[in-house]
Each structure stands twice: as C-alpha cells, then as structure tokens.
Amino acid sequence: MRAGARTDARAEALVEHLGAVRLVDHHVHGWFTEPGDRAAFESALNEGATGPVSSGFDLPVGVAVRRWCAPLLGLPALAPADDYWEARAATPYDELVRTFVDAAGVDHWIVDTGLTPGLLTDPGPRSEVVRLELLLSEVLGESDVPGAFRELLRQRAAAPEVVGAKTIAAYRCGLDIDWSRPDDAAVAAHAQRSGERVVDPVLVAFGVHEAVALGLPLQVHTGFGDRDLDLLGANPLHLTPLIRAVESPVLLLHCYPYHREAGYLAQAFEHVSFDVGLAISHLGARSVELVAEAMELAPFAKQLYSSDAYGLPELHLLGSVLWRRAMAEVLGGWVRRGDWSAVDAIRVVDLVAGENARRVYRL
Numbered sequence: 457m458r459a460g461a462r463t464d465a466r467a468e469a470l471v472e473h474l475g476a477v478r479l480v481d482h483h484v485h486g487w488f489t490e491p492g493d494r495a496a497f498e499s500a501l502n503e504g505a506t507g508p509v510s511s512g513f514d515l516p517v518g519v520a521v522r523r524w525c526a527p528l529l530g531l532p533a534l535a536p537a538d539d540y541w542e543a544r545a546a547t548p549y550d551e552l553v554r555t556f557v558d559a560a561g562v563d564h565w566i567v568d569t570g571l572t573p574g575l576l577t578d579p580g581p582r583s584e585v586v587r588l589e590l591l592l593s594e595v596l597g598e599s600d601v602p603g604a605f606r607e608l609l610r611q612r613a614a615a616p617e618v619v620g621a622k623t624i625a626a627y628r629c630g631l632d633i634d635w636s637r638p639d640d641a642a643v644a645a646h647a648q649r650s651g652e653r654v655v656d657p658v659l660v661a662f663g664v665h666e667a668v669a670l671g672l673p674l675q676v677h678t679g680f681g682d683r684d685l686d687l688l689g690a691n692p693l694h695l696t697p698l699i700r701a702v703e704s705p706v707l708l709l710h711c712y713p714y715h716r717e718a719g720y721l722a723q724a725f726e727h728v729s730f731d732v733g734l735a736i737s738h739l740g741a742r743s744v745e746l747v748a749e750a751m752e753l754a755p756f757a758k759q760l761y762s763s764d765a766y767g768l769p770e771l772h773l774l775g776s777v778l779w780r781r782a783m784a785e786v787l788g789g790w791v792r793r794g795d796w797s798a799v800d801a802i803r804v805v806d807l808v809a810g811e812n813a814r815r816v817y818r819l
Contacts, residue, residue: 491549559777630694
C-alpha cells in the first residue's frame with residue numbers, strides 16, 4: 457500500500473470514530489417547551505437578538521440549519537428556507553425535538569438552568585451548574601447577606617446533580633474588575649445599596665470566591681453573547697488575577713473571538729480549561745477554522761465540548777455536527793499530511809468529546 461493510501465485510510469478511521477463518539481455537553485440549556493412561530497424561530501437563530509431582527513436564515517447559522525438539519529426532516533440539504541419552515545411546522549414538536557436531540561449523540565448534559573427556566577425543557581441525563589448571581593439575588597433582603605448566601609450555596613452544592621457554579625459577570629459588570637476576595641463588611645454594605653439585579657462587582661467577586669472555596673468548578677462566560685454584553689469587557693485575560701488567586705477548576709465558556717487568549721490561559725495555568733461552544737454553531741461553515749485556532753496552543757486535556765444550545769433543538773444538533781465535522785477536517789488533515797498519527801487524533805477526540813469533562817466535573 458502506498459504511503460498516501462495508508463494515511464488516507466487512517467484519516468478515514470478517525471472520521472468513523474468521530475461519527476460514533478458519544479459526547480458530554482459541558483454547558484447547555486434546554487429547548488423551548490413550545491415550537492413558536494416563524495418569527496420567534498428566526499429571532500432565536502440570532503444570539504444577539506432581543507427583539508425583531510432580519511431573517512435568521514440570512515445568518516451563517518441559518519445556512520447551517522438548512523444544510524445539516526433539513527435532511528432529518530426529509531428535505532434535501534440546503535433546502536430553501538420556506539421549505540424548511542414548512543416541514544418543521546408540519547412535524548409534531550415532540551418528534552422534532554427527539555429527532556434533533558437524539559441525533560446529537562450526547563450521553564450527558566451539564567445544564568445551566570438559570571436562564572428563562574419557565575420557557576425551557578430540562579434535558580437529561582444531566583447534571584447542573586448553579587448561577588451565582590441568581591442565587592445572590594435570592595438573599596439580598598436578608599439581615600446577614602454573606603451568611604445567608606453561604607448557607608444557600610452550601611445547600612445547593614450538596615445536591616447530587618450539582619457539579620459546578622457559573623458566573624455571568626461578563627453580563628453584569630464585565631470581567632475587568634477587582635477580583636480580590638471582599639470581606640463580609642464590604643459585602644453587607646454593597647448589598648444594602650444593590651437593586652434586585654446583581655451588578656455590583658463586589659457582590660459578583662464575593663459569589664465567585666464562595667463557590668471556589670467549596671471546591672466547585674467555576675464556569676465563566678467569556679466572549680460572544682447577547683447584545684447586553686460589553687464584548688470588550690468579556691476578554692478572559694481580565695480573569696488572570698482571579699485565576700492566580702484560586703485553585704478550583706476555572707472553565708472559560710465560549711471565548712470567541714478571544715479563543716486564542718483562552719488557549720494561552722489554559723496552557724499557562726493548570727486549573728484552566730475552555731471551550732469554543734456557542735460560536736461553533738453560529739459560525740456555521742467557518743467553524744472549522746475556529747476549531748483549528750482553538751487547537752493551536754492549548755493542551756488537549758484542557759479543551760471541552762459544549763454547544764451552549766438554547767431554545768431551538770436544532771442548535772443541540774448543530775453544535776455536535778459542526779464540532780465533529782471541524783475535528784475531522786482539522787485533525788484529519790494533520791493525519792493525511794503525516795503530522796499526526798490516527799492514534800493521536802482519536803485520543804484527542806476522546807479527551808475533548810467527554811473525558812476531560814468527566815474528569816473536571818467528577819462525573
């Protein structure tokens with residue numbers, strides 16, 4: 457057998473493995489309890505939207521829906537948007553959900569239940585991360601806010617389904633804050649001046665430090681998100697003082713367009729890991745380049761799979777399909793060139809697909 461034929465056969469073995477490997481989605485939300493109308497569907501394709509937008513089908517993720525989701529509804533790949541919507545609307549919603557979610561090939565979901573829980577169905581089998589700012593808002597009226605929060609967090613952390621905590625500081629105050637641990641007197645004073653929505657950096661830092669003091673893995677939203685986010689303030693490099701101060705695992709979520717900065721942090725600090733979820737779906741065909749850039753610097757044991765899918769069951773599928781496709785393109789290319797062995801590539805696939813998440817969250 458020629459050397460080129462051997463490397464092609466090895467790359468095909470990698471592609472086959474990627475098609476079969478089961479995933480741990482380490483950061484995800486549920487899907488809508490109701491299918492909604494076309495306007496709601498197209499709005500949900502736009503991560504930054506909080507109201508009416510131009511057609512979601514005119515986004516990269518909209519093309520990806522037509523490319524990868526349409527065949528599961530009996531349509532040709534890249535069927536017109538009108539045909540896609542007609543087929544979707546004609547499919548019973550429970551059947552639609554199962555079609556897309558089952559095809560994602562996920563064995564375990566780690567769910568952020570803090571975002572519009574009344575609108576979403578909670579996936580399973582699953583674990584849960586606790587939103588710290590949401591938990592803080594529940595105790596702001598107490599006479600002893602620091603003590604009440606510690607007790608509530610301790611109770612939540614003791615639940616068998618809880619495997620970590622999450623801060624949405626990027627949305628509330630940005631990541632460029634004083635990350636030193638505040639004392640109880642400062643927390644109490646700032647709590648008295650706080651509104652119902654926790655945006656005070658002192659309170660945010662307090663919640664984070666209490667979570668890591670319990671040994672909880674800490675998820676931090678970084679990079680791309682909704683329009684109420686200040687993207688400049690969502691650069692994970694702003695977290696460097698916090699990372700230096702704590703020992704619990706820190707998991708940088710999403711990261712794009714700061715995924716190279718996240719890769720540096722994952723290389724530089726043993727307890728830092730990251731993902732490029734969310735952006736994988738929203739970049740569509742360009743997600744191959746995103747995954748390649750994420751693989752440039754960071755240790756392979758520090759990268760995790762996530763979809764961050766919210767609302768649309770199509771997004772739970774797209775995260776999986778586009779990640780598998782990107783890994784096949786990137787690692788398969790290296791195998792074909794002789795830069796990597798297929799054994800190396802398959803090992804890295806297994807790490808990112810689920811082994812790293814199972815280790816970090818002690819699943």
